[in-house]
Amino acid sequence: xxxxxxxxxxxxxxxxxxxxxxxxxxxxxxxxxxxxxxxxxxxxxxxxxxxxxxxxxxxxxxxxxxxxxxxxxxxxxxxxxxxxxxxxxxxxxxxxxxxxxxxxxxxxxxxxxxxxxxxxxxxxxxxxxxxxxxxxxxxxxxxxxxxxxxxxxxxxxxxxxxxxxxxxxxxxxxxxxxxxxxxxxxxxxxxxxxxxxxxxxxxxxxxxxxxxxxxxxxxxxxxxxxxxxxxxxxxxxxxxxxxxxxxxxxxxxxxxxxxxxxxxxxxxxxxxxxxxxxxxxxxxxxxxxxxxxxxxxxxxxxxxxxxxxxxxxxxxxxxxxxxxxxx
Numbered sequence: 216x217x218x219x220x221x222x223x224x225x226x227x228x229x230x231x232x233x234x235x236x237x238x239x240x241x242x243x244x245x246x247x248x249x250x251x252x253x254x255x256x257x258x259x260x261x262x263x264x265x266x267x268x269x270x271x272x273x274x275x276x277x278x279x280x281x282x283x284x285x286x287x288x289x290x291x292x293x294x295x296x297x298x299x300x301x302x303x304x305x306x307x308x309x310x311x312x313x314x315x316x317x318x319x320x321x322x323x324x325x326x327x328x329x330x331x332x333x334x335x336x337x338x339x340x341x342x343x344x345x346x347x348x349x350x351x352x353x354x355x356x357x358x359x360x361x362x363x364x365x366x367x368x369x370x371x372x373x374x375x376x377x378x379x380x381x382x383x384x385x386x387x388x389x390x391x392x393x394x395x396x397x398x399x400x401x402x403x404x405x406x407x408x409x410x411x412x413x414x415x416x417x418x419x420x421x422x423x424x425x426x427x428x429x430x431x432x433x434x435x436x437x438x439x440x441x442x443x444x445x446x447x448x449x450x451x452x453x454x455x456x457x458x459x460x461x462x463x464x465x466x467x468x469x470x471x472x473x474x475x476x477x478x479x480x481x482x483x484x485x486x487x488x489x490x491x492x493x494x495x496x497x498x499x500x501x502x503x504x505x506x507x508x509x510x511x512x513x514x515x516x517x518x519x520x521x522x523x524x525x526x527x528x529x530x531x532x533x534x535x536x537x538x539x540x541x542x
């Protein structure tokens with residue numbers, strides 16, 4: 216009788232795309248060069264550290280025809296917005312983008328490369344929104360700012376040189392949550408305004424017991440289960456149920472949403488939320504396009520200097536946007 220031979224368990228490195236593994240090494244090198252963080256860093260320290268760690272990935276900016284910082288009126292303050300123009304033609308279609316960072320970190324600068332590549336590949340003006348962060352502004356205030364920013368962009372279409380009658384909303388990670396939640400808010404108040412959604416490895420639910428959380432949440436793949444639990448605790452005020460559909464959008468009534476492009480990172484704690492969202496949307500009659508990227512970690516769309524899948528993901532999202540604008 217021939218006995219079976221146990222196969223050695225795959226290591227985290229074995230599960231990663233080689234370029235992704237090299238990028239993880241680079242990120243570790245950058246972090247080491249910046250020194251240790253305080254044992255209990257405050258939120259400003261966390262934000263400054265993220266921006267410093269992202270600097271390498273945003274060096275040598277991808278050229279666009281024009282880039283300018285403006286502000287639009289919001290419910291609490293003037294909201295900073297960065298505009299990326301792929302050409303000087305007017306009017307152009309427009310994508311409103313919300314950056315990631317767990318609702319706690321991230322900025323126009325940390326996600327600069329994403330905005331530039333998305334503008335060039337889509338042929339649309341990209342307006343990146345610097346929404347208010349938690350804990351200074353907790354749910355639903357950051358979401359309310361995002362909705363207000365979308366409406367302000369639509370209303371200022373002529374001076375902005377865009378077509379404001381049909382916008383696409385885009386977001387990565389927590390920004391994907393805000394993009395989808397904004398579309399849900401605008402579904403009835405501004406019917407027809409949102410022509411499509413581009414959701415890159417979004418945060419869609421407060422369930423931390425999915426298979427991908429358990430498989431990839433220990434720290435070897437970047438974003439951890441503990442990180443996400445802390446982000447949710449910071450974003451949701453005391454006394455508010457985090458399962459409310461405006462926050463845990465996977466639990467919302469998704470009927471009537473526009474066609475949606477979904478991007479899932481293969482070794483990401485949030486992978487299963489994207490797969491579940493795709494199924495929920497299809498069951499609700501929403502047309503979807505799902506792209507899965509094997510062996511890449513959460514946040515890979517910003518790693519285009521080393522990871523080919525980064526620009527591939529943005530190009531695929533941009534191609535989807537073009538079909539929506541043409542439809």
